[in-house]
Amino acid sequence: MRLSLRKAVTLAAFVAALLLVNVLIGFKLSFSGIENSEKVLGHLRHDNGEPLSSGSPLHDSLGQDVQSRQQRSAKSVPRPFLIDNLEPGAEVKSRISNGAQKGKLSTELAKSQRLSHARPTELGDIFISVKTSGKFHATRLQLVLQTWYLLAREQTYFFTDKDDPAISQSTGGHLVNTNCTPSHTRQSLCCKTSVEFDAYLASKKRWMCHFDDDTYVNIPELVDLLKRYKHTEDWYLGKPSLRHPMEVNDVYNPGAKVTFWFATGSGFCVSRGLALKMMPHAGGGRLKAIGDKLRLPDDCVIGYIIEHLLKTQLTVIEGFRSHLEALWLIKSTQLKKQITLSYSKYGDKENVVNVAGFSHEEDPTRMKSVHCHLFSTFRECKKIQHA
Incomplete structure (x- = not known):
């Protein structure tokens, strides 16, 4: 059947009009998407550098955590993830997770992630804390001050239980009297580490690295280690002294047991991303309160909070050598x-x-x-x- 000239022209005009309408609709949707994106980015830029108000929630709802975590059985505790002989600069491409968790990102963490690890971690990004006691100021602490401290003067703080004007002056005020008891009890240890944790959070540094006063720290190697990990992600770096996980009674479920790994006093490092998630459990003196419930010292409490409560596994670093080794x-x-x-x-x-x-x-x-x-x-x- 043949179409008349008038019908052919009418049909062609209809098709052209339909195509034009589709183009206009597509352009409008595209422009709307760009406009919305600019609003979101503008809002994030506005938040950059502004402190949280006192009425703001601890964790703002800025999106789901990009890392999915594998579910594990409550009775099965895997070995800590082992990083051994990792070449400097090498990217960690996989890690073992032990728990399903999709946490909300805080405003500060979201801003850090937008930077996307723009530059490598430097010494100035690390908060180094040393736990000591007044009775060791003249021995252990002096040894630290004469050796590795000389390589990290501005980054190292000493948390003790006694005022010492001479050391405070020589360290530029980096000696902190926690007012905790001078004993070596679990209460005193948790008290000092609790003060350390709050001081780190206030510093806004990328990493917190905790050491005891009888430990020598190889500062360049520590910096090289932390360059391999993103501070915006959840990292708990250290080395356990036991060949099996710690097992304690579950204080929240009578009759049940809780198992977890923990790093010893030879040293451990916690990333900023993980520390922000620890705040509801460890900040503001809560670490000491959990220690009282568990009846455990500070390093065990840190492991309990990170591994059991936050489901983030200890990453074993062989270079953390303690006096418990040969x-x-x-x-x-x-x-x-x-x-x-x-x-x-x-x-x-x-x-x-x-x-x-x-x-x-x-x-x-x-x-x-x-x-x-x-x-x-x-x-x-x-x-x-x-x-």
Whole structure:
């Protein structure tokens, strides 16, 4: 059947009009999407750098957590995720998660994630806390001040139980009297670590790294370690001293047991992203309250909050060496790759690093010798120590 010329022209005009309407509708939707995106981005830019008001909720609803976590059985506690011999700069492409959790992002965390790890972590991004006591100011603390502290003066704070004007002046006011009791009880330990945690949150640093006063910290290696991880994600870095997870009674479910891993006092680091999620459990003195309920010391309480309550697994870093290991087996050629070292004595047996340097009388812990081995010639270091 043939169409007349008039009908053909009419049909063509109708098709053209229909196409034009579709184009206009598509353009309007596209422009609307761009406008809405600009409003959202403008709102986020407006929030950048502004403190939360006192009436703001702790965690704002800015989106679902981008990481999905695997569900685990309450009775099954996997081994901590082991990072061993990771090359500097290498990207961690997978990690074991132990719990299903989609947390809300806080305003501060969301702003950090928008930066998308724009620059590597530097020493100035780390809050280094050392837990000590007045009775160790003249011994353990002096040893720290003479060695690795010299490489991180501005970043290191000492949390103690006694005023010491001389040390406070020499550290630029970085000696903090927590007013906790001077005993080595779990209450005193949790009290000091609670103050440490709040001080870190106030610092707005990317990382909190906690050490005991009998620990040597290899500052360059610590910085290299933290460069491998995004501070906006949930990371709990350390090393357990036990071969099995800690098991305690569930204080919220009588008759049930809770199992979790924890890092020892040789050192652990917590990312900003994870610390913000810890705030409802550890901030404002709550860490001490949980310690009282569990009847456990501070390092165990940290592990309980992170692994059990927040379902974030400890990532094991082999370089965190404590006095609970056979330190004398570490060779001098391996010292550069260690993040922390310690010392102890069991009866007549001294558990120290076997490194040449000062005499036993001058340096029984070998911490001075380690520092000289890593960062100076022995002759230069000897002059400094005797100055």
